[in-house]
Amino acid sequence: MTEVIRAENVTRVLEGEVPVTLVRDVNLQIEHGEFVVIMGPSGSGKSSLLYLLGLLDVPTSGRIAIDGQDTSGFDDDGLTAFRLAKLGYVFQFHFLLAEFSALDNVLLPIRKLAKLDDAEAHARALELLERLGMADQQHKRPSQLSGGQRQRVAIARALANDPLVILADEPTGNLDSAASQNVRDILRTLTRDMGKTVVAVTHDSQFASVADRRIGIVDGRIDMAWRPGVG
Amino acid sequence: MAVAFDIALAHLTSRKRQTLVSLTGVVLGVAFFLAVSSLMRGSEKDFLKRLVDNSPHITVYDEFRHAREQPAVLRWPDAAVAVRNVRPQRETRGIRGWPERLAAIEALPGLRAAPVLTGSAVLTFAGRRQGVSLSGVVPEKMKHVSTIEEKMTHGTLDSLAADPNGVIVGQGLIDKFSLHLGSTLTVLADDGQSRALRVVGIFRTGNAAYDEGQAFVLLKRAQALLGRENRINRVIIQMDDAYASQGAAQTIEAAVGYKSVSWIEASEDILSLLLVRNIIMYSVVSAILVVASFGIYNTISTIVMEKTRDIAIMKSMGFRARDVRRIFLIEGVIVGLFGSTFGVLFGVALMKLLEAIEIRPPGVVEIVHLPVWWGPEQYALAAAFAMLSCIAASYLPARRAGQVHPVDILRGAA
Numbered sequence: 001m002t003e004v005i006r007a008e009n010v011t012r013v014l015e016g017e018v019p020v021t022l023v024r025d026v027n028l029q030i031e032h033g034e035f036v037v038i039m040g041p042s043g044s045g046k047s048s049l050l051y052l053l054g055l056l057d058v059p060t061s062g063r064i065a066i067d068g069q070d071t072s073g074f075d076d077d078g079l080t081a082f083r084l085a086k087l088g089y090v091f092q093f094h095f096l097l098a099e100f101s102a103l104d105n106v107l108l109p110i111r112k113l114a115k116l117d118d119a120e121a122h123a124r125a126l127e128l129l130e131r132l133g134m135a136d137q138q139h140k141r142p143s144q145l146s147g148g149q150r151q152r153v154a155i156a157r158a159l160a161n162d163p164l165v166i167l168a169d170e171p172t173g174n175l176d177s178a179a180s181q182n183v184r185d186i187l188r189t190l191t192r193d194m195g196k197t198v199v200a201v202t203h204d205s206q207f208a209s210v211a212d213r214r215i216g217i218v219d220g221r222i223d224m225a226w227r228p229g230v231g
Numbered sequence: 232m233a234v235a236f237d238i239a240l241a242h243l244t245s246r247k248r249q250t251l252v253s254l255t256g257v258v259l260g261v262a263f264f265l266a267v268s269s270l271m272r273g274s275e276k277d278f279l280k281r282l283v284d285n286s287p288h289i290t291v292y293d294e295f296r297h298a299r300e301q302p303a304v305l306r307w308p309d310a311a312v313a314v315r316n317v318r319p320q321r322e323t324r325g326i327r328g329w330p331e332r333l334a335a336i337e338a339l340p341g342l343r344a345a346p347v348l349t350g351s352a353v354l355t356f357a358g359r360r361q362g363v364s365l366s367g368v369v370p371e372k373m374k375h376v377s378t379i380e381e382k383m384t385h386g387t388l389d390s391l392a393a394d395p396n397g398v399i400v401g402q403g404l405i406d407k408f409s410l411h412l413g414s415t416l417t418v419l420a421d422d423g424q425s426r427a428l429r430v431v432g433i434f435r436t437g438n439a440a441y442d443e444g445q446a447f448v449l450l451k452r453a454q455a456l457l458g459r460e461n462r463i464n465r466v467i468i469q470m471d472d473a474y475a476s477q478g479a480a481q482t483i484e485a486a487v488g489y490k491s492v493s494w495i496e497a498s499e500d501i502l503s504l505l506l507v508r509n510i511i512m513y514s515v516v517s518a519i520l521v522v523a524s525f526g527i528y529n530t531i532s533t534i535v536m537e538k539t540r541d542i543a544i545m546k547s548m549g550f551r552a553r554d555v556r557r558i559f560l561i562e563g564v565i566v567g568l569f570g571s572t573f574g575v576l577f578g579v580a581l582m583k584l585l586e587a588i589e590i591r592p593p594g595v596v597e598i599v600h601l602p603v604w605w606g607p608e609q610y611a612l613a614a615a616f617a618m619l620s621c622i623a624a625s626y627l628p629a630r631r632a633g634q635v636h637p638v639d640i641l642r643g644a645a
Contacts, residue, residue: 047642056547057638077551084549091641095544099241109548111234157548169641 003068004164004197005030005053010062012048012220022048023059024220030199032164035191037208038201040217040226046201047169049217053199054087054167055079067164084113088158092170094150096142102129102153103138109160128156132186148179155186159196166190168200172207184210235554238545239561242534253530254570256523257617261574264516264613266581271512272609273602275505282501283494284378285436287467288476290497291336291483293326294490325462332487333466339486341472342479345372347465348450350457354400356408356416363404363446365418367453367463376469379434379447385412386432391449397431401442405433418448420456428452517616524620527566531559531628542632543640552633559632563625570621571614578613 007028014020022045030036030053038046051057052064055071058079063072067086074082088109096105106125110116116124129135132152142150151171158166168187172180188210190196200207208214216226243250301314326332329346336344348367353360370388374380380388384402391397398418400410410416412430419425428448436442454460468483470476476493484491495502535542542555586603 051638051641054547056641080546080549080551083547089544089547091544093540095540097238097241097541097544099238099245104237108234108545112549112554161549 002032003029004032004034004066005199006065007053008063008065010049010052010059010064012045012052012057013060021220023052025062026220026222028053028215028222030165030197032197033191033195035188035198035210035212036200037211037214038199038217039203039208039214040223044217045220046217048220050167050169050199050201054089054165055083084109085161086164088160088163088166090151090154090158090166090168090171092173094142094147094154096150096153096157098142101139101141102134102145102156105142105153106156106160109157113161115161125156125160128159129153132156146179147175148182151175151179151183152186155183159190159194163196165197165199168198168202170201170203172202172204180204180207235558236561239558239565242538242558243562243565246530246534249530249533250566253523253526254566254573256526257520257566257570257621258574258577260520260523260620261571261613261617262578262581263519264616265575265578265609266585267512267516268609268613269578269582269603269605270585270601271509272606273604275509276604277602278505282498283473286494286497287376288470288473289342289468289480289483289491289493291326291466291468291487291489291491293324293462293464295488296484296490323459323462325459325464326466326489327462329461329463329466332489335486336466336468336483339479339482341475342468342470343372343375344466344468345369345376346450346463347373347467348453348457348459348463349465350453350459351421352446352456353419354404354408354416354446355419356410356414359408361404361407361443363400363444365420365453365456366445366447367450367457368447369450373447376467379436382434382436384433384435388432388447390431391447394429394431395449395452396426396428397448398428399432399434399447400430401445402433402435403439403442404444404446405430407443418446418456420458422458424456424458426452426456513612520613520616520620523570523617524624527563527621527624528627530566531562531625532631534562535559535628535632538632539635539640542635543637546635547637547641555635556629556633559629560622560625563621563629564618566625567618567621571617574617575610575614578610 005028007026010023010026011021012023014022026049038049040046048057052059055064055066063070065071066082071079071082097108100108103125106128107121110121110124126135126138129138132155134149134152134156137145137149142153145153166187171187172183175183184207187198187200191198200211202208216223218226301317303312303314325348333344333346336342346369350365351362352365353362368388368391370392374388386399388399391399398416404410408416410430412433414430415427416430417425418428434442448456450463454462470479473494477495480491480493480496545555582603582605585601588601590599590601592599
């Protein structure tokens with residue numbers, strides 16, 4: 001197996017009158033095709049770690065390499081271009097653009113990357129919706145879809161540019177149990193059948209149970225002994 | 232680019248009412264800009280036309296712009312020559328050898344010239360007197376350079392040629408002296424010469440002072456009456472292109488030596504006044520568009536505020552700060568484009584409406600229309616200013632949108 005994400009001594013301090021250390025000296029390797037879950041109590045810094053691994057935030061010190069590329073020298077535009085081509089995101093809230101149909105939302109990153117022509121892009125978006133069982137809802141606006149359906153469109157959007165890694169921040173946080181299970185199964189399938197790497201932050205122990213590996217975070221540090229309910 | 236455009240359009244169409252309100256602001260701004268500009272520029276053109284048509288484009292006077300050098304100075308240009316007690320030569324004033332000079336002027340292209348001898352005289356009739364400016368003219372030349380022929384209510388300039396003792400006077404004098412066509416009145420010149428003249432023509436310009444104080448006779452008759460045989464003191468010139476007068480006046484002055492004044496030089500004060508008036512007018516109408524741009528600022532600011540989550544997800548997805556900025560700038564450009572297009576259409580409709588208005592000024596018989604100018608540059612100016620205000624108004628919200636940091640928003644939302 002090849003390494004997809006490597007974090008070395010990553011620390012993130014939020015500047016302010018009282019500086020807050022969100023992530024402290026984290027070392028982490030994630031392999032290709034792994035389904036990794038980051039867990040921990042509220043405010044432990046698990047989302048902050050996810051943002052760092054997803055290149056949405058920049059570490060105060062330490063370095064993060066993705067797909068063998070050290071990202072510490074990248075400027076904002078470089079990080080943005082990297083995210084567009086290699087990373088996909090799923091958040092607790094679907095964050096779909098309300099004015100666009102499900103299909104257009106999935107098309108957005110494909111059109112932005114501009115590697116496919118219109119017909120190819122359309123076919124690709126439709127294929128993704130089909131894979132997630134949303135092809136028949138393609139023309140509906142987000143407001144006309146259920147929570148679970150929206151999250152599936154959001155996953156299709158995250159997959160749009162065939163990324164290496166899907167980063168998910170509480171992807172089932174807003175869903176009922178049936179929808180949660182559906183999303184969980186989808187993410188599991190992505191790693192098994194499509195060879196994607198999934199890194200997810202969650203509170204949901206059922207969600208965590210399907211993962212290949214669980215990483216506990218307490219006070220910004222990796223704590224492998226942490227278990228839900230322990231504190 | 233296409234993605235940015237689609238998002239921009241989606242933002243604007245999803246808030247139809249607010250978009251429509253800011254669009255209306257621009258449309259009205261552009262339309263009023265055009266209506267006011269066309270009226271002001273129209274009245275300016277109208278005024279200039281009157282100014283240009285009613286006075287000669289160029290007048291050559293029997294004067295020199297600079298005093299002539301003394302012969303001694305010309306003979307020894309490098310010497311320190313002092314000529315004392317210089318007294319003007321007593322001579323009959325006027326343009327000497329005028330037929331040759333007139334021919335030289337007429338040889339220039341695009342103009343018509345007429346010789347005039349003007350002096351003051353007193354008209355008397357039945358014991359009443361009126362000081363007038365007496366102009367001796369050559370009718371067949373005069374009618375091509377002056378609008379007086381068009382203002383004749385009785386007779387023509389050619390009536391003078393038919394009757395060497397004829398005089399043409401204004402309606403004002405006719406009323407004052409209770410004259411009619413064919414009446415005989417006496418002209419008294421400066422040096423006491425007098426002659427009986429018969430009224431062969433009457434003009435009416437609407438300018439009371441001119442209609443009472445101006446009389447036309449044949450050039451020969453004026454020369455005899457004023458004691459200035461073979462002299463004229465003015466050449467009046469009408470150009471095909473009034474705005475070429477300035478250059479032509481310089482050419483003529485260089486050719487004939489006498490002071491030649493174009494209407495542009497003579498009306499410098501009025502022209503600069505009109506320029507100032509235009510600057511004021513354009514500042515005021517532009518202010519309307521500045522006010523309209525606040526509406527756009529408000530709309531786009533609201534969109535940016537409401538769409539921070541969308542902006543955050545777009546940025547995390549791979550939109551750079553400038554891609555996000557572009558979306559909101561495009562929104563300003565869309566409002567600007569539609570605003571100026573519909574604004575120009577509405578403005579043209581307003582201008583048509585203004586042009587159709589009929590006004591009857593008190594005491595005037597004929598119906599006057601508002602002078603509307605249809606010059607193309609004002610449309611360009613209005614549209615350009617509208618675009619500029621829209622882009623400026625969208626720039627600030629666009630910049631703020633570009634600065635949105637996705638993590639800040641995601642943290643807040645989670």
